[in-house]
Amino acid sequence: MTHLWERLLEAKSRLEPVQSKYRVLFEDPAAPDEPAKVLVPDPNWMACALAGGILPPIDTYQRDRLVPDGEPKEHPYAEPIDAMSEEEAIEYLIMKDIDPSVWRDYKGNRTIMKIVPVELIPSDRSFRNAWRVVQ
Amino acid sequence: MSTITASNISDSTTTVGTSYVVNGSAKAWVNLNGVGTISIRISLNTSSIADNGTGQYRQNFSSSFSGGYCTSGSVSQVNSWLETEKEYTYVDTLVDVVSRSDGGGASDTSHCEIQNFGDLA
Numbered sequence: 001m002t003h004l005w006e007r008l009l010e011a012k013s014r015l016e017p018v019q020s021k022y023r024v025l026f027e028d029p030a031a032p033d034e035p036a037k038v039l040v041p042d043p044n045w046m047a048c049a050l051a052g053g054i055l056p057p058i059d060t061y062q063r064d065r066l067v068p069d070g071e072p073k074e075h076p077y078a079e080p081i082d083a084m085s086e087e088e089a090i091e092y093l094i095m096k097d098i099d100p101s102v103w104r105d106y107k108g109n110r111t112i113m114k115i116v117p118v119e120l121i122p123s124d125r126s127f128r129n130a131w132r133v134v135q
Numbered sequence: 136m137s138t139i140t141a142s143n144i145s146d147s148t149t150t151v152g153t154s155y156v157v158n159g160s161a162k163a164w165v166n167l168n169g170v171g172t173i174s175i176r177i178s179l180n181t182s183s184i185a186d187n188g189t190g191q192y193r194q195n196f197s198s199s200f201s202g203g204y205c206t207s208g209s210v211s212q213v214n215s216w217l218e219t220e221k222e223y224t225y226v227d228t229l230v231d232v233v234s235r236s237d238g239g240g241a242s243d244t245s246h247c248e249i250q251n252f253g254d255l256a
Contacts, residue, residue: 004198005180005198008198037185038186040173040175042178069227070202075256093182096195097185121172123171
């Protein structure tokens with residue numbers, strides 16, 4: 001099995017980047033005074049997700065979260081998974097790149113995460129640090 | 136993918152070990168547009184970026200580093216600079232950066248480039 005980085009490098013030379021039509025808007029429950037954050041999928045990563053045979057299973061990343069920095073990780077040499085739909089890829093990305101305290105552990109009444117079409121993210125950033133997730 | 140195995144690379148005048156080339160290459164990089172609707176222009180080994188607020192960006196790696204890495208970066212405006220926030224987020228899977236302008240405050244930037252060097256996990 002080749003290293004994940006080599007697979008990404010090879011895929012970049014072969015696959016057209018895919019700009020996702022979704023963004024993930026979320027708030028950090030541990031920092032309620034901070035503005036809402038916006039997760040932007042990488043076009044090369046999305047192309048890999050849609051193509052299949054490149055990215056490792058999401059549970060390898062989740063187990064690697066528990067591995068201290070500098071220790072061997074499981075995800076680089078894990079068997080790649082099949083192609084995903086764009087919606088499945090966004091869910092994968094949430095579990096990979098957003099802290100579980102947002103998408104798994106939060107028990108409050110406020111909605112702190114939404115998957116939204118990119119058109120719904122304001123392009124006017126004048127009051128960027130006041131952005132909140134609309135209830 | 137084909138593999139060339141060699142210990143050194145030479146132009147017949149200067150010789151350099153391939154380990155210097157391999158270890159000296161950026162393993163994860165991104166060029167992002169930080170104004171308007173944030174987007175990624177070009178990248179390698181990046182799964183996503185997060186727009187964390189004015190001038191504050193996070194790069195998430197697809198393939199994580201092993202025991203630390205070095206980050207450098209630049210922004211497009213005159214009298215502006217890019218700071219990493221590793222004192223808060225020194226983990227192998229991501230890097231947080233802040234684009235700052237002349238007065239030291241965080242500010243959005245149209246071109247933010249981040250490169251990361253080190254050993255992969």
